[in-house]
Amino acid sequence: MRENDLDDMFAEFEADAMTSFRPPGVPAVERRVRDRRRRRGRLLAGVGVLLLAGPAGAFAAGRGVDPGPPVPTPTPTMSPPPTDELLDRKVILPDVSGRLTELRFVDARNGWALFDTCDTPDPGAEDCRRTVGRTADGGVTWRPTAPLPDAKGSGRLLPVDERSLTLTVGDGYLVTTDGGAAWSRHPFGSPPPATQAGSATRSGFLVRCPGRDGLGARGMQCPRGELVRIGSGPVRPQPPVLLTGETDHRVIEGGDGRLWLTVRDKGRLxxxxxDDAAATWRKLPTATRAGAGRLLVSPDGADAWLVTVSESEFSVTAATEVWRLVGGRWEQRPGLPDGTSDVAATNGGVLAVTGAYGTVGFWADGRYVDVPAVTAALRIGADGSPSVEVLRDGTVVVTTGSAQIVGVGSGVTRTWTRFS
Structure with a gap:
C-alpha cells in the first residue's frame, strides 16, 4: 500500500479535480492509439513515483483512534475464483446526487466511495452535495453512510480501515470511526487521532513537528521533525538521522511489525x-547507485526492496534497477521492464508493475508476466500512466482517473474487477 502523504494529497486536489471515467467512442480510440504510437518514441520511460498514498505509502493503521499493537494481516477473499477476464462493476448509490469522484478500497472486501455534485477542486465552493458510500462485500453492493455535515469545498477521502475514514473538505475534516453511522467535524489545526492514523503506519507511527498535532510530511515548518506514535507521543530515543523539512523521509511498517525509516538528503538514501517498535535502530548498507531509489516493503513485512529509475542523458529509455534485501545486505536483481511508471511490493517476492503506456503485470526475479485483460482495458479506456498500490491484505489496486481495477488473490493469480 502506498504511503498516505496528506501534503501531496492537498496539493493534488487543489491542482485539479478527479475526472469521471468516460470511455471514448471508436473514432476517439483509434485516434488516441495513433497519437500514442507517434508519441511513444519521444516519451521518457520510467517515470519516477512516490510511495504513499496512498494510498499511498506507509500502511494504514488499524482502527484509528487507539493504534495499539500491529494489526494482523487478513487473507484476501477470492470470490468469484481467479479468471483471466476483467469484470466490470458500477458503483451505484440509489437516489444519490452527483458523480463518483473518488474510490478507495482498504482491503479486498471493504471500500469507500465519494459522490459529489461539485465538479471543480475549489476549496471555497459552496452548495456542494456529497455522499459517502461504503461496501463490505468487495464492491458487489454499496450503501450510503449517515448524511454528512454541511461543508465548503471539494472533498477527498483519507481512509484508515472499514470503520474509520476522514473526508477532507475546504474548511477542515469530517470524521467517522463507526463505519459512517455518525460524523464529527474538526479544524485543520486539530486533526483527531483517526485522521492522524490515515497518514501513519499500521500501529500509528509518523513524523511531525515537535509539540504539534499536524499530520507531518515533507516540507515541515520546523527546523527538525520527530518520530511519534499516536497516543504515546515522541519515541525515545529518536532515530539517529536528521528529519527536516528539506529531507524526504518516509516511515513504513509491514505486517511483521518491523518499522522502516528512509531519509533522502541531497541524493543519498x-x-x-x-525490530522493537522504534526502541533501537539498525542502519542498512547502501546499495550501489541507490541514491535515487525508494524502499518497498511487502504487506506481510517479509520482503524489502530498493527500486531505482534513472533516465539516460542520450536515450529515451531508462535504467530501472532492483535490489532485494537478503541477510541484511542488498542483492541486485534483473531490472524492471522498460517504460515502468509505478511499482509496488506484493507478498511472496513479487512486484506489481504498471507501465507508462498502460501496461499492467507482475515481476518476479527478472521474469515479467503481463495481465492482458487489464492492459487492454487501460490502453483503450484511459489516458496517462496508471498507478499501482498494494493494500494491507495483498490486494492490488490499479488506478486511472476515477476508475480502479482491483486484483484479489495472491501472486500472479488474481480476479480482476474494474470499478467506476
Whole structure:
C-alpha cells in the first residue's frame, strides 16, 4: 500500500479535480492509439513515483483512534475464483446526487466511495452535495453512510480501515470511526487521532513537528521533525538521522511489525530498520547507485526492496534497477521492464508493475508476466500512466482517473474487477 502523504494529497486536489471515467467512442480510440504510437518514441520511460498514498505509502493503521499493537494481516477473499477476464462493476448509490469522484478500497472486501455534485477542486465552493458510500462485500453492493455535515469545498477521502475514514473538505475534516453511522467535524489545526492514523503506519507511527498535532510530511515548518506514535507521543530515543523539512523521509511498517525509516538528503538514501517498535535502530548498507531509489516493503513485512529509475542523458529509455534485501545486505536483481511508471511490493517476492503506456503485470526475479485483460482495458479506456498500490491484505489496486481495477488473490493469480 502506498504511503498516505496528506501534503501531496492537498496539493493534488487543489491542482485539479478527479475526472469521471468516460470511455471514448471508436473514432476517439483509434485516434488516441495513433497519437500514442507517434508519441511513444519521444516519451521518457520510467517515470519516477512516490510511495504513499496512498494510498499511498506507509500502511494504514488499524482502527484509528487507539493504534495499539500491529494489526494482523487478513487473507484476501477470492470470490468469484481467479479468471483471466476483467469484470466490470458500477458503483451505484440509489437516489444519490452527483458523480463518483473518488474510490478507495482498504482491503479486498471493504471500500469507500465519494459522490459529489461539485465538479471543480475549489476549496471555497459552496452548495456542494456529497455522499459517502461504503461496501463490505468487495464492491458487489454499496450503501450510503449517515448524511454528512454541511461543508465548503471539494472533498477527498483519507481512509484508515472499514470503520474509520476522514473526508477532507475546504474548511477542515469530517470524521467517522463507526463505519459512517455518525460524523464529527474538526479544524485543520486539530486533526483527531483517526485522521492522524490515515497518514501513519499500521500501529500509528509518523513524523511531525515537535509539540504539534499536524499530520507531518515533507516540507515541515520546523527546523527538525520527530518520530511519534499516536497516543504515546515522541519515541525515545529518536532515530539517529536528521528529519527536516528539506529531507524526504518516509516511515513504513509491514505486517511483521518491523518499522522502516528512509531519509533522502541531497541524493543519498539512508535506510534504517527497527525490530522493537522504534526502541533501537539498525542502519542498512547502501546499495550501489541507490541514491535515487525508494524502499518497498511487502504487506506481510517479509520482503524489502530498493527500486531505482534513472533516465539516460542520450536515450529515451531508462535504467530501472532492483535490489532485494537478503541477510541484511542488498542483492541486485534483473531490472524492471522498460517504460515502468509505478511499482509496488506484493507478498511472496513479487512486484506489481504498471507501465507508462498502460501496461499492467507482475515481476518476479527478472521474469515479467503481463495481465492482458487489464492492459487492454487501460490502453483503450484511459489516458496517462496508471498507478499501482498494494493494500494491507495483498490486494492490488490499479488506478486511472476515477476508475480502479482491483486484483484479489495472491501472486500472479488474481480476479480482476474494474470499478467506476
Amino acid at each position: 539512508t535506510v534504517l530498520v527497527s
